[in-house]
Amino acid sequence: MHPAYSMIIFTVLSGLGYGLAVVLGLGGLEPSLPSTVLAHILALVLIAAGLIASLFHLGNPQRAWRALSQWRSSWLSREGVMALGTFVPLTLNAGLLLFTGQSEPILGYIGAAGAMLTVFCTSMIYTSLKGIDAWHSALTPACFLLLSLTGGVLLAACFAPGTRLLAGAGLLLLLGAMASKLAWRRRMLRNQPLSTPESATGLGGIGRVRLFERPHTLDNYLTREMGYRVARKHSAKLWAIALVCAFLLPAALLLLSLALGGLPLRSVLVFAVLSHSVGVLVERWLFFAEARHAVMNYY
């Protein structure tokens, strides 16, 4: 699948924002600290920036409001509804904290649940597509949810350096997210494709089917959108980069932070978040670029 930058930026940024919103909603940061207000605002900014980025891949973004109507059948519509709905408790709580110095725990819980549901809906857009074997797995939502939570906890740790609870949760989540992502990739590489050129043409009864002549000499929308190919040697290297940046380095930095104190502590945590974000960006790029669409059985 073509790795569209708008989609990659959207899922990574909003994933981080929603993860942070969950930590805030569950009271992971001390409300009385001024930096917590900043964290609330950062979560909203990340989510909003992601959602705006997602509009850039639309052919007619001026009609995007229509996407809220089909929540009964469409995961994309459900995502839109949940994203907008979740803004209400998140913004209210940020406002309360900013103006009264106190947040409402109930709103926090609703916001946290909404944030996770939104990320779940995003992941289900991909999971529900049967024609893309790599995505059509329960591991896809698991990876999205765990990665979002991990990013959120790492980000929250920057606002409360030295909090053992956040550092511990971060380490556990890094481990869980890495395990789910490893399982996801293992499945993708070993999975037999559901459809083949033989089943796509129905000519398998005669023999092996091979494309003799394409319908046209150059690319079309389908081959550009679904026919993205990434060289195997590059994908292996990129996957190694993603593993190190997204999981291993942040885990090492978290461990280091537990041993440190003072100013270097915060910079180590900020570096962990940056490394994790770069790793997840690479992971998300591979998520799209390596997924093979059933339509390519015709090309």
Add this chain to the structure above:
Amino acid sequence: MTSLPQDRGTTSLGLVIDLDVCVGCHACVVSCKEWNTGGYGSALSDQHPYGDDVSGTFLNRIHSYEVVPEGGEVIGEAGQARIVHFPKSCLHCEDAPCVTVCPTGASYKRASDGIVLVDETKCIGCGLCAWSCAYGAREMDLAAGVMKKCTLCVDRIYNEALQEEDRVPSCVRTCPANARHFGDLGDPRSEVSIMVAERGGYDLMPEQGTRPTNKYLPPRPRISLADQQPAMPLAENTEGARGFFAWLDKTLDRI
């Protein structure tokens, strides 16, 4: 509403494509583009039509495949080995995933005849329906930013301003080899249904669970050249000779 219609009647309009007959001339591709660029919805645009990187929106494309059976590489003994020209357009699936994934309600399946259509005034051009289609039946028009797909020439088949014989999809009307047939596949007594029953018409990628309406008729079995050889070479066989030629054959044999 992009849920699939609950009150579907029995009518399922669609195409039957005969892979034994298609000669791969691409006439249906051209006639489809011509009719549909001026008909339903926005035009089917081309990008850089006179440049180096030509591309454009098409609702119907012809692929050509080489089909080789086990051990079929030997010339003269290849038997079933052949080139199959393979026209592909929307299959108007009964369980169309392109309809249910649409977030805006632009993509819908008609309850009355089963045709899958896009209401272009509602389409935001997110492309998710094209992703959901395993058959590659949908292409985003890059100029209009909306999704285009086969309409089964809905602006022809019910059009009373046209002659009776023209009230079929443009591809069917134009096919010079008569490889494309249009009709009601929901009616077991229709010509297309009988054709499907007699020739063993099949669905593409049934494992995707989409239940396509359009059916494909398989190429008829062929005999390898080696098996076709008569016991005596044709030029040596005079068995069928009659009258003067029979006399001549007999006389020449005696000499």
